[in-house]
Amino acid sequence: MKKIILAVISLYFVCCCISTVEIYNLIKYSFLTNNSYNECLSRYISKDIFEGINKSHFFDDKIPSKKKLKLYMLFSICNFKNGIVWMRYTFERKDLKNSVISGSYDVPMKIYIRREEWHWKIVKKEETP
Numbered sequence: 489m490k491k492i493i494l495a496v497i498s499l500y501f502v503c504c505c506i507s508t509v510e511i512y513n514l515i516k517y518s519f520l521t522n523n524s525y526n527e528c529l530s531r532y533i534s535k536d537i538f539e540g541i542n543k544s545h546f547f548d549d550k551i552p553s554k555k556k557l558k559l560y561m562l563f564s565i566c567n568f569k570n571g572i573v574w575m576r577y578t579f580e581r582k583d584l585k586n587s588v589i590s591g592s593y594d595v596p597m598k599i600y601i602r603r604e605e606w607h608w609k610i611v612k613k614e615e616t617p
Contacts, residue, residue: 508564510608511573511599518542519557519579533610540613543581543590553589556580566601571608573599 514532518541525535562574575598580591600612 508561508566508573511564511601511610512559512561512575514610515541515575515577515599516557516559519559519577520555531604531607531609537610537613552584554582554584554586556582562596569603571601573601575599 510532518533518538521542525538529538556579558578560576562576564573565571566573574596576594576596578591578593578595581589583589596616598614599610600614601608602611603609
């Protein structure tokens with residue numbers, strides 16, 4: 489009986505750890521990419537949420553800039569269907585002279601995820617100003 493309970497608990501933690509790694513990488517990609525929303529991303533994140541994270545559409549692509557992201561995973565709770573991931577980020581966009589063009593500093597973010605088939609999808613994002 490103890491082995492069954494330990495197996496269930498282990499499976500729960502493995503499921504949550506995999507989901508947070510997937511979500512962390514997806515959020516990081518969304519912040520840093522210069523690519524636009526595409527069909528591959530649609531399995532994992534909606535267009536509205538992606539564009540809320542990726543602010544590239546606000547800037548002229550002809551002007552070169554550097555992006556810097558510090559992304560911290562704070563806490564996550566999930567079961568086999570739904571979950572919430574708390575993160576905090578600092579994001580800066582600088583020109584080639586290292587002057588800040590835009591930035592957000594130490595922003596808390598709550599990500600709601602849902603299991604769809606064999607992958608996790610971000611269904612809602614909340615930020616505290």
